Amino acid sequence: MNAEEKIISLTLHAQQADIVMRPVDSFRGPKGEKGDPGTLTGIAEDSLRLGGVDAAAYLTADAAAETYLAQQAAADTYLMKTAQAADSALLAGRPAEYYQSQLNLLDNSDFTRPVNQRGQTVYTAPSAYTIDRWVMSKGQTSLGADGVTLTAPADGSCVLTQFVPGLPDGDYCFAVHAAGQIGYRSFTLSGGTITSISSSGYPGGYLQALFVSSTSSVQLSIRAESGYTVQLRWAALYRGRYTPASLPPYVPKPRELETMACAAYYQRYTASQNWAWYFTGAAMDTQNLRVCMPLPFPMRANPTVTIASSEGITIFTPTGLAAASAVKGTTLYAGTGMLLLYLEANVALTAGTLLALRLNSDIELSADL
Numbered sequence: 001m002n003a004e005e006k007i008i009s010l011t012l013h014a015q016q017a018d019i020v021m022r023p024v025d026s027f028r029g030p031k032g033e034k035g036d037p038g039t040l041t042g043i044a045e046d047s048l049r050l051g052g053v054d055a056a057a058y059l060t061a062d063a064a065a066e067t068y069l070a071q072q073a074a075a076d077t078y079l080m081k082t083a084q085a086a087d088s089a090l091l092a093g094r095p096a097e098y099y100q101s102q103l104n105l106l107d108n109s110d111f112t113r114p115v116n117q118r119g120q121t122v123y124t125a126p127s128a129y130t131i132d133r134w135v136m137s138k139g140q141t142s143l144g145a146d147g148v149t150l151t152a153p154a155d156g157s158c159v160l161t162q163f164v165p166g167l168p169d170g171d172y173c174f175a176v177h178a179a180g181q182i183g184y185r186s187f188t189l190s191g192g193t194i195t196s197i198s199s200s201g202y203p204g205g206y207l208q209a210l211f212v213s214s215t216s217s218v219q220l221s222i223r224a225e226s227g228y229t230v231q232l233r234w235a236a237l238y239r240g241r242y243t244p245a246s247l248p249p250y251v252p253k254p255r256e257l258e259t260m261a262c263a264a265y266y267q268r269y270t271a272s273q274n275w276a277w278y279f280t281g282a283a284m285d286t287q288n289l290r291v292c293m294p295l296p297f298p299m300r301a302n303p304t305v306t307i308a309s310s311e312g313i314t315i316f317t318p319t320g321l322a323a324a325s326a327v328k329g330t331t332l333y334a335g336t337g338m339l340l341l342y343l344e345a346n347v348a349l350t351a352g353t354l355l356a357l358r359l360n361s362d363i364e365l366s367a368d369l
Contacts, residue, residue, distance in 0.1 A: 102248045105172075105237040106162060106220070107133045107261045110252035111148040112233060115259055117268045129368060132262035134160050139224070147233040150205075150224035157205075158224040163369040164237065165217040171197070172209075173242040174220050177233040179203040182244040189218065197241065204228030215369045263297035267365045277359035281315075281341075283349035289315070291341040291357060295365070298337040303365040305334050315345055316356040334365050 108115050114131040123130040126138040131148065134141075139158030140151040152158040167189055175184040183202035187209045188195045194211050201207070205228060208221040220237065224230040234250050242248075253261070269277055281291035307313075333340045349355070 102238045102240075104251070104253065105164060105167070105239070106235055107265075108162075108258060109235045110258075111235070112146065113252075113255075114143065114148065115262045116143065117262070117266060119268075119270075129266070130160070132266055133162050133368075135162075135368075136160055144231075147231050149229060149231045150222070151229045152204075152224040152226050154226060156226055159208075159221050160232075161219055161221040162235075163212065163215060163217040163219055165215060165369065167218050170239060171241045172218075173238045173240065173247070174207055174209055174236075175238070175242070175244070175247055176202070176207060176222055176235040177250070178205065178222065179230050182247065183207055184242065184244055184247070185209055186241050186243075192216075194218070198243070200244065202230070204230045212369075217369055260297055264300040265366070265368050267295065267297065267299070267303075268362065269359065270362045271360055277363075279357055279359075281343070281355050281357050283345075283351050283353045283355060285351050286348050287345055289343050289345060289349060289355060291339075291343065293339050295334070295337055295339055299334070299365065299367045300336070301367045302336060303334050303367040305339070306364045306366070308361040308363070313341075313343060314358045314360055315343075315347075316358070318353065318355070339365070 108131060111131075115133075116131045118129065118131075120130075121143045123136060123141040124139075125136075127135070129135045130141045131143070136150075137159040138156060139153045141158070141160060142149045142151070148160075150158045150160055169190045171186065171188050173184055173186045175182055179202045181202045183200055183206060185199040185207040186197040188197060189211070192211050192213055194209050196209070199207065205223040205225050208219075208223065210219040210221075211217075212219050220235075222230075222232060222235065234252070236247075236250055238248070252258075279291060279293045281289045283289045333342075343357075
């Protein structure tokens, strides 16, 4: 074969290879006079364009490919269903969502290790706060390693309540582990109205959910009825509808986040924490001074400030930091992120002088609802 014949042969092979790699539809001819597509039989007459392969072979191969793809899809479906069945067994028949941690909208909800800034282990004062964020109606609230225990008085119920502000409209489920069981109340919040969906109690009590229009908050209450003692391990408020069987597993918040959440409502500093309450002020004139200090945690609103004693702050002069006098009067104000004190001293001051001060008495900042 001479060089010219080799070139012609290679060209023909290249054309055939190009055609073989094309789909059958690419061999359809131009439309006829009436718009009908050209027939495959007519195109088959050009053996060069079909690469020397009969047209029926292309159709047979195409049908075989479709059959293979259908079989593959069926196999994939079978494998997927098999995997889903295996996963369902691993999940104990529950949906995967059950094991996804839902956001608990309550604060200080782990009663086995609650944030307790007020520092008592037994609370008996009626209509007063106990552990952070929880206020008691009457009776007794006591703390222990296994949880918080409510003891109802003989003349009524002991009710532990948390007020949750700013909830959007929607479905909710309030649940509690009480007396060894899970009680719950599912409800719908809509335009300041609460409609109960379903509920179940626990030995000695039940749950309540009310809307408080004055604070635009939802009042969630755990009740121990007269004559009963009810131990609480945890409480939760979830978005959505649940029953005790479908509730997600309880997961407490990290301690640091729980402490910060509680500090937005209440902060307490005691005289035993003097290392945290040495601060500076400035004399405004010969008798009055002003102190402005940042708070460790910002609060949700300007709090009410209570100091146990007006003599609870000692002023130190710049010379040797010797105690000059106790304060005989205080005016207290706190913003969401700072504490401002106007103090009146018992001794003469020099206007503009910077002073050191020490807190000798407990001080409380409350923005509770």
